[in-house]
């Protein structure tokens with residue numbers, strides 16, 4: 229399972245991509261990632277962010293889960309990510325940035 | 327039919343707040359109360375007038391009224407909080423107005439930077455804080471872990487520490503702090519939609535006053551200023567001087583990891599995109615350069631003439647859906663009103679918008 233996180237927007241508006249892949253992660257971390265993805269439940273999430281006017285300089289995250297040839301992508305404004313999704317985002321950022 | 331309230335008497339009983347009063351009392355009565363009522367009555371009458379005058383877009387009336395009344399202005403009120411790497415706002419109070427510097431550099435930068443921003447708006451444009459009503463300036467530092475961003479959340483400023491590899495802490499740059507506070511000013515004034523051209527104008531006005539606060543604090547003339555936004559935010563090793571260049575949009579950075587500065591310098595290179603709310607941080611390069619061209623043609627301290635024109639336009643003329651062309655014609659009109667139809671600033675502002683292809 230691979231999780232790709234594309235961050236855009238923000239004050240700098242510099243697009244950056246972070247990934248976490250169970251193939252290259254330690255077993256324990258791989259399990260952690262699977263749990264976080266399951267909890268985030270992206271299958272029941274709208275693909276595009278609900279427009280929220282007047283939120284200057286906030287990040288947007290595009291989260292893509294690749295798993296057994298299936299792929300699921302959603303985009304969310306950072307301040308409207310539900311807690312479980314936010315935990316997944318934080319985890320991938322932490323792992324990818326070392 | 328409304329009973330005329332007697333100055334010194336009680337407010338009509340059917341009024342329960344400034345908004346309902348504004349709906350009931352005609353402005354001339356409210357003005358009479360502002361001038362002659364008790365301190366409490368003056369306060370609510372002024373607030374009611376603020377609401378109704380803002381609805382009508384007649385801010386000039388209010389300026390005189392605010393000057394006539396002896397309402398406490400409150401002065402500068404700053405408070406800096408520490409999120410301690412969490413996401414709860416505002417966090418723990420670490421420094422408030424008048425207190426001595428603390429050990430934390432970021433907290434002191436947020437305190438000093440919001441102070442400089444308050445000072446420019448006050449000293450150059452007679453504005454009392456973000457809302458022009460003395461609103462306290464609240465900042466939170468150390469938001470989340472390694473957070474590469476700063477933002478205005480609708481009521482306060484929030485700063486991350488940066489990841490430490492590519493980005494420094496976001497309080498390091500005074501123009502970043504002033505940029506965020508200007509989002510607050512815009513919220514209370516033109517309220518420019520945060521998408522497409524109005525959104526790019528929103529971003530541009532933030533960069534303009536961000537740069538002006540920096541120039542003002544350094545006592546720089548337009549010729550001496552670097553016209554960069556976020557100079558010093560990159561860690562060593564990143565190929566770039568800043569996040570944006572107002573003088574030469576598109577040239578601020580070109581780095582293997584961060585990519586290349588995508589800003590256009592004129593309308594011929596306007597970027598149509600769905601990303602970034604329709605490219606608000608991208609196409610802002612066009613009005614940014616127009617301001618730079620106008621200010622350097624006028625010469626001297628940019629906040630005095632070009633800045634004043636942009637400020638009055640933002641406060642009194644722009645509307646939520648204003649586009650680049652509206653900003654251009656309105657800044658030319660404001661320049662004519664402030665300095666005379668045939669004045670040098672009018673010519674400079676018009677030439678600047680022509681050069682970037684808006685007029």
Ligand SMILES: [Zn+2]
Nearest residue numbers: 284285529532
């Ligand atoms: Zn901004």
